[in-house]
Amino acid sequence: MKKEIIFDDKETGLILDNFIKDILNSKINFNNAAIIGIKSGGVPLAGLIRKAVSERFNIDCKIGYVDMTLYRDDPFSVKKSGDATELAFDINDKEIILIDDVINSGRTVRASIDEIFDFGRPEKIKLAVFIDKGGRELPICPDFTGKKIRAGKKEIINVDVLSKKKFVEKYEL
Amino acid sequence: MSFNKKDLISVKDLSASDINYFIETAKEFKKISLKDIKKVPTLRGKTVVNIFYEPSTRTRSSFEIAQKRLSADSLSISIAQSSVTKGESLKDTILNLEAMKPDAFVLRHSESGAAHFVSKLTDASVINAGDGINEHPTQCLLDIMTVIEEKKDVGSLKVAIIGDIYHSRVARSDIYGFSKLGAEVYLYAPHSLLPRLIELKNVKIAKNMEEAVKGADVIIMLRIQKERASYYFIPSIEEYRNFFQLTPELLSKASKRVMVLHPGPVNRDVEIAGSIINGGRTHIFKQVENGVAVRMACLYILLGYLKNK
Numbered sequence: 377m378k379k380e381i382i383f384d385d386k387e388t389g390l391i392l393d394n395f396i397k398d399i400l401n402s403k404i405n406f407n408n409a410a411i412i413g414i415k416s417g418g419v420p421l422a423g424l425i426r427k428a429v430s431e432r433f434n435i436d437c438k439i440g441y442v443d444m445t446l447y448r449d450d451p452f453s454v455k456k457s458g459d460a461t462e463l464a465f466d467i468n469d470k471e472i473i474l475i476d477d478v479i480n481s482g483r484t485v486r487a488s489i490d491e492i493f494d495f496g497r498p499e500k501i502k503l504a505v506f507i508d509k510g511g512r513e514l515p516i517c518p519d520f521t522g523k524k525i526r527a528g529k530k531e532i533i534n535v536d537v538l539s540k541k542k543f544v545e546k547y548e549l
Numbered sequence: 550m551s552f553n554k555k556d557l558i559s560v561k562d563l564s565a566s567d568i569n570y571f572i573e574t575a576k577e578f579k580k581i582s583l584k585d586i587k588k589v590p591t592l593r594g595k596t597v598v599n600i601f602y603e604p605s606t607r608t609r610s611s612f613e614i615a616q617k618r619l620s621a622d623s624l625s626i627s628i629a630q631s632s633v634t635k636g637e638s639l640k641d642t643i644l645n646l647e648a649m650k651p652d653a654f655v656l657r658h659s660e661s662g663a664a665h666f667v668s669k670l671t672d673a674s675v676i677n678a679g680d681g682i683n684e685h686p687t688q689c690l691l692d693i694m695t696v697i698e699e700k701k702d703v704g705s706l707k708v709a710i711i712g713d714i715y716h717s718r719v720a721r722s723d724i725y726g727f728s729k730l731g732a733e734v735y736l737y738a739p740h741s742l743l744p745r746l747i748e749l750k751n752v753k754i755a756k757n758m759e760e761a762v763k764g765a766d767v768i769i770m771l772r773i774q775k776e777r778a779s780y781y782f783i784p785s786i787e788e789y790r791n792f793f794q795l796t797p798e799l800l801s802k803a804s805k806r807v808m809v810l811h812p813g814p815v816n817r818d819v820e821i822a823g824s825i826i827n828g829g830r831t832h833i834f835k836q837v838e839n840g841v842a843v844r845m846a847c848l849y850i851l852l853g854y855l856k857n858k
Contacts, residue, residue, distance in 0.1 A: 446581075446589040452853040460577050494586040 417477030689722035704731030712771025
């Protein structure tokens with residue numbers, strides 16, 4: 377399996393800074409916002425955004441995670457990961473920032489939104505994705521995008537924003 | 550972890566890692582029952598047929614609720630109102646239902662081996678919801694889940710199973726399940742109600758109630774099964790009560806944090822003192838709660854296997 381670095385540490389850092397800046401500078405009312413990361417790729421990004429909001433505005437946003445396996449349109453195509461949805465707060469009337477590392481077909485986002493609605497009725501959901509690799513199969517468009525790239529359906533994009541050396545790489549299955 | 554069989558017939562056939570896989574999955578499903586909207590769309594478009602040839606409150610409603618929470622279409626056949634009363638055989642009943650293309654059968658039957666027999670007749674998944682005096686695998690899984698939630702490592706526990714073991718499919722499944730996970734299992738019952746030929750590692754037969762209960766971390770009490778003529782195996786209920794009832798006094802000899810389980814239905818003041826139940830010292834309702842999660846996990850795992858085959 378050949379892995380190819382698309383963005384190195386410096387480039388990934390720059391994309392990440394701009395991505396977070398875009399979210400912080402948006403019209404989101406962080407006093408009423410909750411951050412939800414889609415498991416597993418959205419988890420580290422959700423943490424970074426929460427930290428950035430706290431540093432800039434001194435607001436501790438609620439944070440949660442969704443594992444949308446049970447809401448997939450092909451529920452058995454992946455083995456149950458043993459992960460669980462963790463939304464330990466009332467999401468009714470909240471402004472949700474839904475975060476994932478990579479968007480492709482849009483099916484993961486569709487399933488995640490479905491799941492969130494089973495917990496209540498948020499006021500809004502804003503979608504933030506770090507890498508948009510195109511290839512949408514549903515009418516879903518992120519509100520915040522780190523970087524758009526072109527990649528084939530079989531190409532897997534792997535994002536690491538937590539290591540000392542951040543990177544975005546791609547490889548084919 | 551994965552499970553590559555279409556049916557769940559017995560715990561005897563499961564490995565320790567299979568048991569853990571079912572329970573890990575069930576822990577995830579348990580959270581669904583705590584949500585505001587207790588439903589996920591996972592088994593949308595799947596049909597599950599529940600056939601109960603014996604009466605049941607808990608198991609049957611638990612399976613039905615599990616199916617509804619996973620959005621499966623479920624159908625429960627009440628034997629009293631079915632063609633079984635006109636003399637239709639189990640095989641013919643199943644073959645006719647099979648023609649309606651269900652994805653799974655949940656079967657309870659008074660004959661040991663019925664679920665295994667049905668699993669050979671159909672391409673659908675079969676879940677054994679109790680077959681005669683053989684096994685009741687989902688009850689065993691929910692018992693283990695209830696214990697794991699409190700005790701973490703089952704391998705270091707002393708588990709006492711007391712009562713009509715011979716006629717108890719729950720006991721048989723629990724003996725296999727707990728011993729496979731490394732627990733030390735003590736059995737105690739009137740001699741006439743002890744199963745023959747128990748040659749499993751970690752399974753011992755206690756000489757009296759004290760030995761069974763002393764230092765036990767888990768005590769599983771079983772009911773005298775009127776419907777299986779248990780009364781012919783004991784001199785009288787009064788005698789049974791005197792020698793085999795779990796009393797508060799006996800319970801005090803167990804480990805301090807002992808868990809008392811009972812698969813239900815309970816015959817109060819026969820196998821277990823009513824005061825132990827009234828005092829909230831049992832985990833009966835926890836068991837029932839976990840039963841729904843375990844059954845959701847079983848349906849999800851088995852139907853997932855069929856889909857991926």
